[in-house]
Each structure stands twice: as C-alpha cells, then as structure tokens.
Amino acid sequence: MTQESLRELLARVHERLSTVGAALDAESRQLLATLMRDIERLDPGAQGAAAHTTRLESLAVKFEAGHPGLAEALRQLIDALGKAGI
Secondary structure, eight states, rough: OOOHHHHHHHHHHHHHHHHHGSSSSHHHHHHHHHHHHHHHHHTTTTTTTTHHHHHHHHHHHHHTTTOHHHHHHHHHHHHHHHHHHH
C-alpha cells in the first residue's frame, strides 16, 4: 500500500465523518478526531501503532449498527495500515 493510497483512505474516513458527525456523540467525535490525527502522523513501525489499530477496531464495532458506512471505512483503514506495516 502506497502512502498516497493511505492518504486517500484517510480522506474517505474524513468524508464519512463529515456526513455522520452530527449524529455521533461528543465522546465518539473526540475519540475519532484524536485517533485520525495520530494516524496521520504515524510512520511505519512506529511505537503504539498496534494500539491505534485496536482503537480503530473498537470504534468500527461501536459504529457498525448506527453508521455502517463509517464502520466500513474504518475497517478499510485498519487493513491499509496493516498492509503499510503500521
């Protein structure tokens, strides 16, 4: 997975967030915003990358019923991070 592909996935997640953002509770919005900023700054092999993946998966599960598009985008991001070695 190229850096450009990863950036495209991040953009897709941001797009999904903008469409469902108002429907999310404040805590979920904050968690996602923090996590997205952290991921955008990650380098392959960075310390703590596994923790981000675990948090992303937890959020994807949480959003599965109410926001399936967002959950799908998060899972694609998890897959992309794994392929990029992050």
